[in-house]
Amino acid sequence: MSAGPAGATPPVPAGRQGRRGRHVAAASARYCVVVPTVGRPGLARLLTTLVGQEGPAPVQVVVVDDRPTDPGTRDGASLSGRRADPAQDPCERACAQAREAGLDVLLVRSGGRGAAAARNAGWRRARTEWIVFVDDDVELPAGWARALAADLADCPADVGGVQGRLVVPLPQGRRPTDWERGTAGLETAAWITADMAYRREALVDVGGFDERFPRAFREDSDLALRVQDAGWRLVRGEHTSVRPVRPADDLASARQQRGNADDVLMGALHGPRWRQRAEAAVGRLPWHAVTVAAGAGTLAAAATGRRRVAAVAAAGWLGLTADFAWRRIAPGPRSGDEVRRMLLTSALIPPLAVWHRLRGELAWRGPGRPASWPPPVRAVLFDRDGTLVHDVPCNGDPDLVRPVDGAAEALARVRAAGLATAIVSNQPGVGRGLLTTAQVDAVNARVEELLGPFDAVVYCPDGPDAPSPYRKPEPGMVLEAARRLGVTPAECLLIGDIGADVEAALAAGARAVLVPTPLTRPEEVEATAAVVGSLPEAVDLALAVAPPARQSGGRR
Template sequence: MTSHDDAPRRRSPAAAPATSAGPHYTVVIPTIGRRCLQDCLRSLAAAARPAPHQVIVVDDRPGRNAPLDTRGAGPLAGRLHVLTSGGRGPAAARNEGLRHVTTEWVVFLDDDVRVLSDWGARLLGDLRAAGPLTVGVQGRLRVPRAAGHRPTDWERCTAGLERAAWATADMAYRTRPVAGAGGFDERFPRAFREDADLALRLQDAGWLLARGTRSTLHPVRQTDRWVSVRAQRGNADDALMRRLHGPDWWSRAEAPRGRLPRHLAVTTAGLAAALLALVGRRRASASAAGLWLLGTAEFAWARIAPGPRTGPEIATMVGTSIAIPPLAVGSWAVGLVRHRGARPWGGTR
């Protein structure tokens, strides 16, 4: 599915036809070839009872690559198909997989999750329990905690997925309505907000979304100390969400509001301090610098206090708390400019 600016007009969705043999489903997994794909496939092979009609793995590595290692599929190998999407991001990769789905339901999994042993049976129960106007059923994400220490900032960030709404880490959708809605919007280049955008479009069209009973593990992946800084690029996607869905999209998508207003205040204070110093207004510059320091210290402590408070963690929180506000504001501004001409789906917002 390629992204487009025109969407179906709001209408009452047609009820999906029932099948006598029970819901049939296909699993679609976008990947960039990370090692965790093997764990995902192994857990799926062990838990998918009844087995999916197909397991479609979409290789989203850019350029020409060595064949993708899918040995973890085990007994599902005969049902596994590998497609390529050319490194265009998870939205495009899922759309590539969606184009090849022929079953009533499609289950999107991320390559870094592990489904639990009863996942297949509970999935079947979730799909059977879905009413005719229910277009999607979300799995319950569980993030394992390391015992014996307070969680780091990154561990707490990952744990927030347990409260996320309509996350495609484990999300089942009726295939035809999703395809009819245009699939995932490929203007979202990261694994961020593209799932919320699709959910809001489907809800605006009159469909219902539900939370299921199946559970899926989402381990905390290893990363470097600057991951929170890189994550600020997602503010550009938030700007696109506002353009497409209006200023109330936060509450409708059940998404946390975040600290962008505070980041804007802190960044403004820092810029004011520098500019006032350049024109020789030392007292005013000192006042603005004090506000910047106060805001930065509050942000850093809000991240340090619930954490392990080790030397490396404190140093990381201080350094990244200085960098994050201007980068968040800059990414938001870039998103506003880049998406200033974006047309809302359906043309109603």
């Protein structure tokens, strides 16, 4: 039914250049909204502004909660946990209120892996032609949906993305602070996903956001460059959203210096002209390096007793720091709090910026260039019941284990290709008191006896009534299996027989292949990008996106 695993990157569709100039009909401009969040109060405000918009409503709103997963309880292969009470959870409450107001809202959890991973978990669940990414601290004015629909309907077929116009309200009656001015810079930033629509086909072409960008910084620029490299055009639209300045503590600007490591990754991926292509400002890193050198010279000279040299170097450090601080203080309100904050952070920012730059150089400028995104598959995860062995409900008897046709041969091919293997299985019978963990372990041992050893076995004993972060379709088990195998989730492919398997894989950032059985619901098949008829066929897809070297040799 599909040519490749969900999350795989197919080639650029042939004939796209021949479609230039042909407009998409307004009726076909169906869209979903994807909102990554970490439980901030702005989510409820955003969803409120989305309710009752004039113009075509989104087919669905996918809210992706990227707060870290509770570590839970690990007891050998068993992995159990419990989410917070939904009534007390800000994401659950905001989504429930939006549903009551008439929005179709889906809440997905991505396990605290960063904004890029959260957006991937969201768009991969959507099936509309357009995906609109909106940040959880954005507010949508009346008429946003109508203007968005007009922008999308007016797009020629070679347009892969449409950027919205962002307005940052600044305080009236006083000059803006350094933090407020920095936020206002978003108004002129290129291709930021605070309000950006992408054609789903373009996202599939490039594999979505590169999850090696761990923060909400540069991941959108990287995506824009890769989408353009794949042959799509990006344009600026007329739909407008509002991004209020959110509160920040004294050290917020100091923490932002972690982005210097991401700048190194951008350079490694896109070459020295990436800033020009991404329309990104150069920044003050060279001056920060000089400031750090002056400070280090002061300490070195003082330690060796060269007082005059130390005094000269100290004067240089003080002058550079004072100049940096004044450049930030002068345009602002010059209040006592603002001056104190600027003096503190102006001393901290140069060494932090240089440190994070060096950290990025060590991470991304070593031997070889960073691989393109997405990475090849290095591990295959298998659902157990219905995928590897015939499904016997709440089976605690090893004698009832019967592998599905071709399972042993398929697993032998995966292992021969050098790929790691793991089982990830829901075992709700334990939570319901119908099984013991000893029985589950005995059945798993019998599976390994018949099909060979797995590099990791993970199962969740939580029952369906317990809000567990590990029970599929939640991503916890997939993330844990990847951790135990020593790979990233993006390097995993999960083969399962029901929609919960696919949803868990996509939420965790893994690829997924569905092998339906008579128990698989038709809507699960329809919603899955990669569907095949047998386990050996699913393995064929896994090997197709594995590293070529591994297909001819053993595991590293």
